[in-house]
Amino acid sequence: MKFLLYLSQNYSFEIMRPLCSLMRKEGHDVRWFAEGSEVNKSQFQPDDIVLSTISEAIRFRPDASFLPGNIVPSFIPGLKVQLFHGFEWKKKGHFRIRGCFDLYCTQGPFFTKKFEALREKHPHFTVKETGWTKLDTLFEYTKKDIPQHKLPVILYAPTFSPSFTSANSLLNAMFALSKKKSWKWKVKFHPKMDKETIEAFKRAQHKNLEVIDSHNITPLLVESDVMVSDTSSAITEFLLLGKPVVTFKNAQPEPVLIDIDDANKLEDAVEKALTMDETLKESINNYSLKMHPFTDGQSAQRVLQATIEEIEMYPREENVAKPKNIFRNFKLRKRLGYWR
Structure with missing residues (x-):
């Protein structure tokens, strides 16, 4: 399958690197896309394939895009998978549903329960408890x-x-x-x-x-x-x-x-x-x-498995279509300079 790793901040590397390594190991086609100017591109590894424009990301036609950020352009093909950028649930906006994602990969029971309750009001996404990919490196490091x-x-x-x-x-x-x-x-x-x-x-x-x-x-x-x-x-x-x-x-x-x-x-x-x-x-x-009950360092594996399952089941009968997010996508098009 084809997967896109979408980032706009340097801390995203630690979150998505375990996923990238696993995807490659299993033979998937993996590309990166860095939005904006805050990403230190020296953190990419020699064998990373980095797409330089949003047009390239769209032409790649990924089966799924993964990101720890809050919003992702709907005009990129494929599923959108939320990985989360941390455990900052006490900060405003952590549980805000922005209509961007098809799959939320939650860290543990506390977050799963919250997002499952939100799904009752916004039934356009699936929730899977997978653990947080960044912690695979932490538990391996121990x-x-x-x-x-x-x-x-x-x-x-x-x-x-x-x-x-x-x-x-x-x-x-x-x-x-x-x-x-x-x-x-x-x-x-x-x-x-x-x-x-x-x-x-x-x-x-x-x-x-x-x-x-x-x-x-x-x-x-x-x-x-x-x-x-x-x-x-x-x-x-x-x-x-x-x-x-x-x-x-x-x-x-x-x-x-x-x-x-x-x-x-x-x-x-x-x-x-x-x-x-x-x-x-x-x-x-x-x-x-x-x-986060998982200490086995296998959260990336669970995220990948949940994503492939979601692709195979898409569109789920129990899910409705995502909101069109016309105004948000207009702002994203303007920010990314993409009007096709």
């Missing part, structure tokens, strides 16, 4: 030899969203603790983080406070002992490894998180995380079963 550190490693991974980010609020407290305590702080920013904030942290760097420039957060998730964040999708990824998370003013704090509302409480919160008790361990385990 099998490798993990670097051993003399000091506890604290990963700070805030969101970039101005209404949720903790970066400016926690910088001074974090810097003070990096001087006071025998902890190693590693800071990983979202690609969209404000540049001035990034520079402020870089100016504060020393041997126990380091800003990591790599686009790949997976090694940091595996080697760190505690995460400090706010309302970031990376929180769930860290919890799925059975590790504790300290949050600052989380949008919807839950028992699984050690949430604080004052930067002065950061030290005690991290201490609590480092000495995680049985109650917190049980809470993290129950949360993982709800959000």
Whole structure:
């Protein structure tokens, strides 16, 4: 079959790479299409076939297009498969149905239940619980030899969203603790983080406070002992490894998180995380079963299987036609410069 991997942000590479590898292994024809100017094309691999224009993507006539983004042009042939860009369900828009997709590949029971309920109101798509493809790499990485550190490693991974980010609020407290305590702080920013904030942290760097420039957060998730964040999708990824998370003013704090509302409480919160008790361990385990019960590293396989099944069943009798999305597709045509 012919498959198109459609991306507009660099973080999409980590999500779609396991799927690409599997598709090729099984003999499918795979092409990539990068929309806009924010994709770092040096992240494509030598054997990737990259289509340079939307016209090429349409002429390719894929059986299905996959993307972690929110919208996809309906004028590209084939099924449209939603992979999701994270676990950011607390942020506005995560459960918004935009009429673009035929298949939603959900991460776990929590998301499956939500989208199945939405399907009752919008019966033009199918929901399949597959797990999240990005985590295939994470669970495979846990099998490798993990670097051993003399000091506890604290990963700070805030969101970039101005209404949720903790970066400016926690910088001074974090810097003070990096001087006071025998902890190693590693800071990983979202690609969209404000540049001035990034520079402020870089100016504060020393041997126990380091800003990591790599686009790949997976090694940091595996080697760190505690995460400090706010309302970031990376929180769930860290919890799925059975590790504790300290949050600052989380949008919807839950028992699984050690949430604080004052930067002065950061030290005690991290201490609590480092000495995680049985109650917190049980809470993290129950949360993982709800959000992403798959730990086998085979989510890409389930996504591919669900997609092929959907292609074979299309159009399903129980599904109605998708909305025409005339205005949205007009804007997409204008953005992509395609008027045929």
